[in-house]
Amino acid sequence: MAHVLIVGGGMSGLSLAWYLKQFQKGWDITIFEADERVGGKAWTEREDGFIMERGVNGVLDNKPSTLELAAALGVTPIRSNDASRIRFVVRNGRLVRLPDSPRAFFTSPVLSPWGKMRLMGEFFIPPGAEDKDESLAAFAIRRLGDEAYRYLIDPMASGIYAGNPERLSLKACFPRIHELETRYGSLIWAMISLQKEARKAKKTGPSAGPGGVLTSFTGGMEDLVDALRKALTEEIEVNATVEGVEFTDGNWQVQLADGRAFSGTHLVLSLPAFEAARVVSPFSSRLSFLFSKIEYPPIAVCALGIKREKMENPLNGFGFLCPFCESRKVLGGLWDSSVFEHRAPSGYHLVRCLIGGMRNRHILEKSDHEIAGLAISELKALTGLKGAPDLVRVFRWQRAIPQYHVGHLALVEEIGQGLRKFPNLFIRCNWIGGVSLNDCVLNSKILARKMAEGKDVSRF
Template sequence: MSQRPAVDVAVVGAGISGLATAFYLQRAGLQVVVLEKAARPGGVVQSLRREGFLIETGPNSSPETSPVLKDFFQALGVESERIYALPTAKKRYVLRGGRLHPLPLSPLAFLTSPLFSWRAKFRLLREPWIKPAPPEVEESVADFVRRRLGEEFLHYAVDPFVSGVYAGNPERLSLPVAFPKLHQLEQRYGSLIRGAVLGARERKKRGERSRAAAPLYAFREGMETPIGALSGLLGERFQREVTVQEVAREEDWFVLRGTQRDEGREWRARAVVFAIPAHAYQQIDFRFPLPAREALGGVEYAPVVVVALGFHRHPCRHPLDGFGFLVPGREGRNLLGTLFNSSIFPERAPAGGALLTSFLGGSRLPELQALSDQQLLRTVQRELEELLGLQALPDVVHIQRWSRAIPQYTLGYSAVLAAIRRSEEAVPGLFIGGNFRGGIGFSECILQARERAGQVQRFLAGVPEER
C-alpha cells in the first residue's frame, strides 16, 4: 500500500462544502489534501454548454445573504465572473386553478392578487396576535404555517416554495431545522410580520440580508466556475477517484486507507473533515465509535429529475417575463416548477432564444425518476403546452436524474444533529460538514465551510471549543 506524505488536514469529499473548507484551511497556511470519489469535483454542481445554451444540472443560482460571500469569491479570483439576476427575475409565478398568477411582492399587490381569496387575506391579518408556540415544541413547517398564516397560505405560498427549495413535503419537514430563521422570528418577536420588520433593521446593521431580500447571483459560465477555481488552486492536493474504505486513529494521527484507481493508498492527517453525503458514511469502516454513523444512515434524500429545454426562438405564448413558476401539490401536476433561465441571467441562451429548466419528482412524486427519457420529455412538453402555451419543439434537450438530490430535514432531525455533535466531541480532530447540516444551499455551504475551517484551525492550535 502506497503511503502519501502526512498533512495537517484531510478533507473527504470535493463538493462545494469540502472544497471551500479546504480553501479556507489552505489560506491559513495548513497542509491540506482533498479526497474525492468521483472523477470530477463539484458533486451535483455541474454546468454544461450546448449549442449556445448554458445548462445547470444542479443549483442555478444562490442568494447573496452575507458579505462573507463576496470576500470568498474575491479571494478565489472569480468575483469578476459573478453576475446578478436581471430585474425581470423578481417576478415569480404560482399555479392555481390551472392558471399562472404572479406572486404578490407588495401589500397592495397582495390585496389585489387573485392567488389568494379574501378570506385568506383577512386570516393573514390575525398573525401578529397569535401566540408563539412553546420553544421546546417541534412543529412541522405545515403545522406552523397553518397556525400562524392559515391553510390557504400553506397550500399556495409555502407548499410550492418548499418544493422549490427542498423538493420536500412541508408536512414532514421540521420548522426549527429546515427554516430556523422563521422559528427564531416567532420566538424572539412573537410574530412573523413584526419580526420581519424589526429583523430587517438588525440585519441591515450587520450588513446581512434575508434570503427573500438578498440578490441572486450566478456566474457567466455557470455555477461550476468556483468549483473549477477551487480544485485548480489545490493542484496535486486534490486527489480524484479515491475511495476511502477505512479510517483509524493511530497515536496523534488519523489514518485513512482506501484505493485510488484500484491501487491501495494510505493518507495520514492531524485532523479530518468529512464533507460527503449522509448515506456515504455507511460505506466507510470507522475503527472507533462514531455515534453519527447510524443516524446519518437514516437521513432521507429527495430525488429530483432535471429537464432542460433549449429553443433557438421564443417557444411559447407566455412572455417568460420572470424567474419561473412553482406548482402547489394541490394542482395535481407532475412538475414541481420551471425556471425561465434566459430571463433570469444573460447569455443563458442564444439571442432571441429561450432556455427552460423543469423539475420533477421530489418527495411529492419520487416514482417519476423511473420514467424513460422519452416519457419525461413528453410529460414536460405536455404540461408546458398547457401552462405556457408551448408551441415549438426543443432544439436542445438535457435530462439529469439525481436519485439522492436534497437531504430532507424531517421531524426529529435534531437527533441527527445531536449525534453529529457527540461524534465530534468523542473524536477530537474529526469534523462533519455538508448540506445535511446547517443549510442545503450553495451559499449556505460556503458559510458553513468557513465556520468549519475555523473550528479545525482552533483544534490544531490547541484552542478549546466553546460548547
C-alpha cells in the same frame, strides 16, 4: 505536522480546503473526490451556446459568503436581471404572479378573500412553544392558515428542499422565521418592526423571507468550481472513492477503492450523509447509524432549449412553482435565460424543470424520454409551448438534497456527541448547518478557522 484528509470534493470540501490553506499555511491537505471532477452538486453543462446548471443555480447576495470567496479567487459575479424578481405559482391550472408588495397582495388572485383575511389574522395568533420542533406545515397552518400554507409555503419548501413540509422542521430549515415568531410574537409584526428599525438605521428594509439578489457567474457555477480546482491542484485527488476510514495508532487512515491508503492527523467528512454512513462503519456503527437517518429525495432536472417563437408566454420572470395540491407533474420551472444573460443563444429560451422530490420518489425509474415528456407537457399547459423543444437534456440526482426533518436538530446534537469520542474528526457538508451553498461556504470558513486555531469546541 498536521495532515488534513478531506473526504468529498463538493463545494463544502473545496471551500474548507481553500480556507484552511489561508489560515494555516504549513498544513498538508488532501481532498479525496470519488468523481472524475470536483464540485459535487455545483456542475454546469455548456453545449451549443446553452449554459445549463445540473444542480446549484445561484446564490443570494444578502448572505455574502460565496461572493466573498469568489472575490478572493478573482471570479466576477453576475447579478440576475430585474425581471427575475417576478415569480409565479400555479393556481387552478394557471400561472399567478406572486405579489411583491402589500398592495399587490390585496389585489392578487393568489389567495381567495378568505385566505387573505386568515393570513392577516396571523397578527392575533399567539406564538407557539419556543422549544417545540414543529413541522413547517404545522407552523404555517397554525399561523397563516391552510390556504396560505398550500399556495405560498408548500411551493417554497419544494423550491428549496424538494421536500415534504409535513416532515420538514421549521427550526432546522428556516431558523430565522422561528426566531422572528419567538421574538416578535407575530410574523406580520416582525416585518413592520424590522422595517421601522431599518428606517431608523437608514438602511433598506430587511424581510422575514429570503431576500437578496440571485447571483451567479458568466459561465455558470462551474466558474467558481474551476477557480477552486486551480487553486487546489496539489491537494485534489479525483477518481478517489473512499471505501472506509479507521482510527489506528493515533492517526486517521483512509482506504481508497483502488487499493491506495492514506494516513493523516485530521479527518473531515465532506460527503453526503449516506456515503459518510458507509465509510465510517469500520470504526463506528453508532455514527454510521446516526448518519443513515438523514433522507435524500431524488430529483431530475430537465433542461429545454426552445426557439422563442414556439413559446406563447414571454417568460418574463424567474419561473414558477407548483403547489402540491395542484397535482402537477413538475415541482416547478426556472426560466434561466430570463434570469441571467447569455444562458441561451440569441432567439432561444432556456427553461429547466425540476421533477421528483420527497413526494414523487419514483421519478428516476422513468427513462430520460419519459421525464422530458412530463416537463414538455407541463410547459405546453402552463406557458403555451407549441411544438417540440430544440434541445432536451435530463440530469439525474438519485439522492439530491438532505432533508432537515423534525428531529434533525436533536440528531445533529447526538452526532456531535458521537464525533467527540474521536480526536480530530469533523463533518463539513450540506446535511449539517444549512443546505444552501452560502451556508456551506460560510460553515467551511468557520470550521477552517476553528481547526487552524486548534479549538475543539464543535466538530462541524
